[in-house]
Amino acid sequence: MKWNKYSIQTTTEAVDFISSMLGELGIEGIEIEDNVQLTQEEAKTMFVDFIPDLPPDDGSAKVNFYIDSDEDDNTIMDKVKDGLEELRLFCNVGAGTISESQTEDKDWINNWKQYWHTFTIGDLYIKPTWEPLTEEMKGHAVLSIDPGTAFGTGSHETTRMVIRQLQKYIKGGEEVLDVGCGSGILSVVALKYGAKHAFGTDLDPNAIIASHENAEQNDISAAQLEVIEGNIIDDKAVQDKCGYECYDIVCANILADVLEPLSAEITQHMKHGAYFITSGIINTKEQEVVDAFKKNPELEIVEVNHDGEWVNVTARRR
Structure with a gap:
């Protein structure tokens, strides 16, 4: 099975709002990329030996999500775009641009x-x-x-x-x-x-x-x-x-x-x-x-x- 991967270019401020919006649309498997450093307390809680050495946090972030290539992407994506525009009314969504790529389904649990x-x-x-x-x-x-x-x-x-x-x-x-x-x-x-x-x-x-x-x-x-x-x-x-x-x-x-x-x-x-x-x-x-x-x-x-x-x-x- 192939999946269409969509990436929203946004801000760390908007990540939680976007994730919640995608969840309400029935989209699962959300992935967040940012440069927000773990605190020492978070590292201890997560049993992390090293705090990753990330580039400086510039406030930018990326929210990735996946849609089965057999589904009607256009309908779902229209709802995602409408949701982003609504979020702009009360938070800094940033660019809000969406890029698309394709990935193959893998059995990550057992591979x-x-x-x-x-x-x-x-x-x-x-x-x-x-x-x-x-x-x-x-x-x-x-x-x-x-x-x-x-x-x-x-x-x-x-x-x-x-x-x-x-x-x-x-x-x-x-x-x-x-x-x-x-x-x-x-x-x-x-x-x-x-x-x-x-x-x-x-x-x-x-x-x-x-x-x-x-x-x-x-x-x-x-x-x-x-x-x-x-x-x-x-x-x-x-x-x-x-x-x-x-x-x-x-x-x-x-x-x-x-x-x-x-x-x-x-x-x-x-x-x-x-x-x-x-x-x-x-x-x-x-x-x-x-x-x-x-x-x-x-x-x-x-x-x-x-x-x-x-x-x-x-x-x-x-």
């Missing part, structure tokens, strides 16, 4: 799967759900995962480093806390290696769904892996649900700017001698994170590891 195949971290096989178990995998820990397009697969350097640390420090029977659990991959790996129980937290409600789905896919019961939505750093209700001085291992593969305040709070949940395994730290933030850990007198840094530009810091509660 990425052709690029992801089974790989290993140590003796762990990480396998997409759509690939079969092989003879080679027998006798090894196997993690089957279907992350969709929202969460990690284990292939990123930061996840690999935490998994290697879990392989090193889990001896069997541990209680594990997974902060910012995402797809639940770290919790599932911990349980595969013999941890008794894992408890995950995440700010994104979709992470709760993904974690449960991946646990089920790996024959992990709801009793073995519990996941809740919320912020362990400053939400007392979440802290209470996690429990105090009850974890042998805490893992957190999240942003450096989140790890810093987390390092001041997390030891109240850890047993004495428990390990705090962290990553998600770009090398330019390494010293910042190390300094933050050292401010907590109960934490002793035992390892700092590197993989490419990324850093793992593992500490121990005294």
Whole structure:
């Protein structure tokens, strides 16, 4: 199927009004292009490692939308043009010009799967759900995962480093806390290696769904892996649900700017001698994170590891 792509040249001021107008006309899949920078707070909320380096924001923007080439474009476009003229009465639409091009329909949701195949971290096989178990995998820990397009697969350097640390420090029977659990991959790996129980937290409600789905896919019961939505750093209700001085291992593969305040709070949940395994730290933030850990007198840094530009810091509660 082919789609006609239309692009409205406009202003950032008018973007929301135009998007709303297109939605009322039944047009879906709206795409916005502008140079408005993310704020630091937005970056933290969206779990973005780097704020994109965009050209200066000149107030211009482009709103793209798509119409099935089999539909009557002329009728729809007449309504779009009338809508733009109405918007001019109370906001700065800018040029309001519309350009047209054509694009082919693609299965964006599933096409990425052709690029992801089974790989290993140590003796762990990480396998997409759509690939079969092989003879080679027998006798090894196997993690089957279907992350969709929202969460990690284990292939990123930061996840690999935490998994290697879990392989090193889990001896069997541990209680594990997974902060910012995402797809639940770290919790599932911990349980595969013999941890008794894992408890995950995440700010994104979709992470709760993904974690449960991946646990089920790996024959992990709801009793073995519990996941809740919320912020362990400053939400007392979440802290209470996690429990105090009850974890042998805490893992957190999240942003450096989140790890810093987390390092001041997390030891109240850890047993004495428990390990705090962290990553998600770009090398330019390494010293910042190390300094933050050292401010907590109960934490002793035992390892700092590197993989490419990324850093793992593992500490121990005294």
